[in-house]
Amino acid sequence: MDVDIVCVGFGPATAGFLTTLSKQLVNADGTLAVESTVMPGMPPQVLCYERADDIGFGVSGVVTKARALRASFPEIKTAGIPMAAPVGEEKVLYLLDPHGASRRSLALHLADSLIRATKFALPFEQHALNLPWTPAFLQKHDGMILSMGQFMQWAGAQVQSTGTVQIWPGTPVAQALVEEKKVVGVRLLDQGVDKKGNPSDGFTPGMDVHAALTVIGDGPVGPIGRQLDEQFGLPEGKHLRDWAVGMKFVVDLPEDTPLKPGTVLHTFGYPEPEIFGFLYVHPDRVASLGIFVPSWFDSPTRTAYRYLQHWMLHPYLWRYLKGGKLRSWGAKTLGESGKHGEPHLTGDGYARIGEGSGTTNVLTGSGVDEAWATGTQLAEAVIELLKAKKPFTKQNLDETYVKRRRASWVEAEGRIAENSRDGFQKGVATGMIGMALAGLTNGKLSLGSAPVQPWKRIPTVEDYFTGKISRDEIAKLRDECKMKNASLHGALMDKAGWPAIPFDGQLLVSHQDALLMGGKVQAPHGYADHVVFLHPELCEKCGARICIEACSGQAITPGETGVPAFDREKCVHCGACLWNCSQANPENPERMNIAFRAGTGGLHSAEN
Numbered sequence: 253m254d255v256d257i258v259c260v261g262f263g264p265a266t267a268g269f270l271t272t273l274s275k276q277l278v279n280a281d282g283t284l285a286v287e288s289t290v291m292p293g294m295p296p297q298v299l300c301y302e303r304a305d306d307i308g309f310g311v312s313g314v315v316t317k318a319r320a321l322r323a324s325f326p327e328i329k330t331a332g333i334p335m336a337a338p339v340g341e342e343k344v345l346y347l348l349d350p351h352g353a354s355r356r357s358l359a360l361h362l363a364d365s366l367i368r369a370t371k372f373a374l375p376f377e378q379h380a381l382n383l384p385w386t387p388a389f390l391q392k393h394d395g396m397i398l399s400m401g402q403f404m405q406w407a408g409a410q411v412q413s414t415g416t417v418q419i420w421p422g423t424p425v426a427q428a429l430v431e432e433k434k435v436v437g438v439r440l441l442d443q444g445v446d447k448k449g450n451p452s453d454g455f456t457p458g459m460d461v462h463a464a465l466t467v468i469g470d471g472p473v474g475p476i477g478r479q480l481d482e483q484f485g486l487p488e489g490k491h492l493r494d495w496a497v498g499m500k501f502v503v504d505l506p507e508d509t510p511l512k513p514g515t516v517l518h519t520f521g522y523p524e525p526e527i528f529g530f531l532y533v534h535p536d537r538v539a540s541l542g543i544f545v546p547s548w549f550d551s552p553t554r555t556a557y558r559y560l561q562h563w564m565l566h567p568y569l570w571r572y573l574k575g576g577k578l579r580s581w582g583a584k585t586l587g588e589s590g591k592h593g594e595p596h597l598t599g600d601g602y603a604r605i606g607e608g609s610g611t612t613n614v615l616t617g618s619g620v621d622e623a624w625a626t627g628t629q630l631a632e633a634v635i636e637l638l639k640a641k642k643p644f645t646k647q648n649l650d651e652t653y654v655k656r657r658r659a660s661w662v663e664a665e666g667r668i669a670e671n672s673r674d675g676f677q678k679g680v681a682t683g684m685i686g687m688a689l690a691g692l693t694n695g696k697l698s699l700g701s702a703p704v705q706p707w708k709r710i711p712t713v714e715d716y717f718t719g720k721i722s723r724d725e726i727a728k729l730r731d732e733c734k735m736k737n738a739s740l741h742g743a744l745m746d747k748a749g750w751p752a753i754p755f756d757g758q759l760l761v762s763h764q765d766a767l768l769m770g771g772k773v774q775a776p777h778g779y780a781d782h783v784v785f786l787h788p789e790l791c792e793k794c795g796a797r798i799c800i801e802a803c804s805g806q807a808i809t810p811g812e813t814g815v816p817a818f819d820r821e822k823c824v825h826c827g828a829c830l831w832n833c834s835q836a837n838p839e840n841p842e843r844m845n846i847a848f849r850a851g852t853g854g855l856h857s858a859e860n
């Protein structure tokens with residue numbers, strides 16, 4: 253099939269692109285503003301393929317200054333968007349450990365003791381210190397709290413109502429079509445294949461869609477962006493080494509909740525010092541809350557689900573959450589390299605937008621607005637080129653799209669943020685000081701060193717738990733978990749002193765129940781496994797097996813052969829396995845031993 257423009261992924265970046273583009277293809281009087289080259293006499297044919305089964309199922313993001321959104325929708329009102337609220341009270345909280353189970357450095361222990369000793373003079377309650385002020389770079393004043401799923405459905409409806417572009421959910425793009433360094437379109441995923449991708453009943457090869465311009469907005473772990481990184485390389489000095497998995501609950505708060513819509517709480521310090529948390533309140537007693545577990549958290553058992561439960565149970569938060577009910581659950585990777593990971597933004601026939609193009613601001617924790625902004629910048633560039641009848645060459649895209657991007661606030665703020673997180677390579681205290689320095693000096697000062705590949709940071713289970721659990725005990729727990737074909741983290745956390753989770757069947761539910769109740773995960777038949785263990789021999793001798801421990805959906809299990817097993821039916825497509833592997837890929841040490849390919853299914857909730 254031939255079209256004019258094909259887009260990969262319908263996240264905020266592509267939504268920004270299509271919102272701006274769709275309004276400018278046809279004039280107000282119905283005449284063509286620009287013309288299709290594949291269907292002369294018609295407006296340009298623009299298609300967008302989204303992997304997830306519906307619009308808004310594959311996204312995340314909640315609180316935003318909404319600068320770019322307001323530029324696209326000047327009349328936007330939170331009242332018109334489900335679950336949206338204007339930002340109200342903002343707090344940053346340092347959570348102390350009420351159980352003594354977390355792994356805190358000597359410096360943090362001393363800081364905690366000092367805080368507890370002087371708490372009568374501090375804004376301290378329920379084992380939490382409320383920072384006296386929210387640093388300006390973290391404030392979201394005048395912004396919005398959104399459910400990104402609901403917002404994307406709203407934005408998708410606006411885009412489709414123009415009648416000039418089409419969005420196809422449930423349609424993963426398998427690869428970019430590259431001819432002599434030029435991207436000429438995309439190939440969709442094969443259907444009717446077995447787990448390994450071999451043709452079986454009802455085999456239908458993925459269709460080739462040729463386009464003059466391919467817009468890649470497939471997010472932080474998108475396979476098309478990574479294919480181009482592999483084929484064209486990253487620019488000198490750039491790397492993708494910093495990640496976090498964000499895991500989130502959407503919750504009905506108890507009827508008598510004192511929390512007002514618009515409330516924004518940011519936390520750090522607990523359940524482990526490396527884990528950041530958030531709680532945002534939507535209208536009608538609904539809250540979005542969750543944690544981020546970063547790649548620089550040197551634990552071989554970094555299971556976001558268990559940590560999320562301990563975070564909710566922190567006394568400061570639990571007094572608000574007790575009696576609440578799970579509505580929706582999800583997990584997604586956040587690309588935390590920011591400008592460190594900026595790929596080639598353009599090439600002949602393609603342009604990259606959004607988080608996969610390094611837009612996320614790692615200092616302010618903002619990604620939605622930045623992704624949307626780069627989409628609109630590309631749309632303006634595309635209209636300019638279409639009107640001038642110029643082809644989508646790298647040079648033309650650089651002179652229009654990249655020029656706009658470099659001159660925008662996204663670039664200016666991205667530069668301030670660029671090195672702000674490097675301190676975390678040396679520990680949490682250095683990381684926090686580094687962020688504050690970068691934030692307060694507009695990026696002129698920072699601390700730390702360049703990030704290393706995530707696989708280099710993963711210690712063995714035995715080393716990580718030295719002093720807490722003996723090697724003999726670990727060996728015993730390993731044997732027990734192997735017999736049950738279960739992951740190890742639960743047993744290790746119990747042994748390390750974490751209290752048992754008091755399941756209540758409403759909010760504190762098992763991981764599997766969260767998948768069923770909150771994620772409603774589904775995987776259609778007839779598609780290949782999208783998670784592949786590239787070198788089974790490396791898995792067989794792998795000690796940490798962190799892919800199993802970190803899997804957000806318990807879709808990766810120990811398996812019977814020494815190589816982990818993957819269950820597509822439980823995969824939420826968070827992409828965490830891509831960077832949670834302790835072995836380098838022998839062909840490319842910047843990558844690891846897992847391939848995360850294009851795939852169907854996943855979460856069925858548009859509330860995340």
Ligand SMILES: Cc1cc2nc3c(=O)[nH]c(=O)nc-3n(C[C@H](O)[C@H](O)[C@H](O)COP(=O)(O)OP(=O)(O)OC[C@H]3O[C@@H](n4cnc5c(N)ncnc54)[C@H](O)[C@@H]3O)c2cc1C
Nearest residue numbers: 261263264265303310313314315425471498606607619620
């Ligand atoms: C838990 C969590 C909380 C967050 N909170 C905030 C917040 O409060 N504020 C904020 O500003 N930002 C937040 N972010 C970051 C924000 O969500 C991202 O920066 C933003 O969504 C990036 O937009 P994007 O369009 O570039 O990519 P994505 O949102 O990742 O969208 C990419 C889309 O491409 C699709 N796709 C991927 N591969 C394919 C394929 N092969 N074929 C077809 N489609 C494909 C995906 O399904 C997805 O819909 C949060 C992120 C997480 C994970």
Ligand code: SF4
Nearest residue numbers: 791794798799833834
């Ligand atoms: S995928 Fe990576 S972490 Fe998992 S078992 Fe194989 S080598 Fe180990």
Ligand code: SF4
Nearest residue numbers: 803823824826827829
């Ligand atoms: S297997 Fe699926 S759910 Fe598990 S980490 Fe990978 S992408 Fe996430």
